[in-house]
Amino acid sequence: MSGDPQRIMVSSRSGRVHVVARPRHDVVVRGGDSTTDAAGVLTVDGGPSDRVEIECPEGTHVTVGASSGRVVLDGSFGDVRVTTSSGRVEIGRAVSVDVRSASGAVVVDDCAGECRVVATSGRIEVGRAGSLVADNGSGRVVAGRVGGAVVHTGSGRIRIGADASSSLTVRSVSGAVEVDLPVGSTPAVHVVSTSGRTRSECAPGTDGAVDIETVTGRIDVRCR
Numbered sequence: 001m002s003g004d005p006q007r008i009m010v011s012s013r014s015g016r017v018h019v020v021a022r023p024r025h026d027v028v029v030r031g032g033d034s035t036t037d038a039a040g041v042l043t044v045d046g047g048p049s050d051r052v053e054i055e056c057p058e059g060t061h062v063t064v065g066a067s068s069g070r071v072v073l074d075g076s077f078g079d080v081r082v083t084t085s086s087g088r089v090e091i092g093r094a095v096s097v098d099v100r101s102a103s104g105a106v107v108v109d110d111c112a113g114e115c116r117v118v119a120t121s122g123r124i125e126v127g128r129a130g131s132l133v134a135d136n137g138s139g140r141v142v143a144g145r146v147g148g149a150v151v152h153t154g155s156g157r158i159r160i161g162a163d164a165s166s167s168l169t170v171r172s173v174s175g176a177v178e179v180d181l182p183v184g185s186t187p188a189v190h191v192v193s194t195s196g197r198t199r200s201e202c203a204p205g206t207d208g209a210v211d212i213e214t215v216t217g218r219i220d221v222r223c224r
Contacts, residue, residue, distance in 0.1 A: 012046030021075030172214040
């Protein structure tokens with residue numbers, strides 16, 4: 001195998017997909033059928049299996065397509081792409097993340113670059129991300145600490161912790177919006193709620209930008 005990161009593509013009609021990235025050099029697959037093409041891409045077809053388990057090297061790029069069932073990526077990965085119709089998605093650490101989900105919670109612990117999540121319904125939780133792009137039809141969006149964010153929701157609470165000098169854009173139809181920035185931040189703040197209280201505790205300035213608009217629901221911007 002070359003020095004380039006391993007690439008794995010997994011498809012599953014139903015059942016759990018569990019991929020574990022650890023300090024190792026080989027790949028072990030349990031469940032389904034697997035093949036490797038001339039470019040070194042490993043493809044795993046879960047078929048009727050109720051569970052697919054894969055152990056791979058850290059930094060592996062992983063793509064998962066699942067109709068239903070839980071998808072868990074445990075460890076440190078490269079680029080991660082997940083598409084699922086229903087079922088919870090859990091991702092440990094990754095360079096970048098792109099998740100498309102019709103139904104089910106999406107949880108990402110740590111994403112070094114862009115973390116993009118598009119969901120029809122179900123909560124979105126991100127621990128840390130270089131940047132967050134989230135579009136959720138129904139369900140809350142929670143981010144512990146991001147370098148910037150663009151968030152759109154139909155309904156559901158939004159709470160975002162952001163670095164100083166971050167650019168945050170939030171559009172929501174219904175639900176409270178809370179933004180926490182570091183102490184001493186002086187962002188340019190634009191907050192509008194058609195029906196709901198708005199409050200910013202931050203001194204105005206040009207240290208980043210916070211742009212929030214919602215139809216119904218309170219807006220709180222805090223620097224603490």
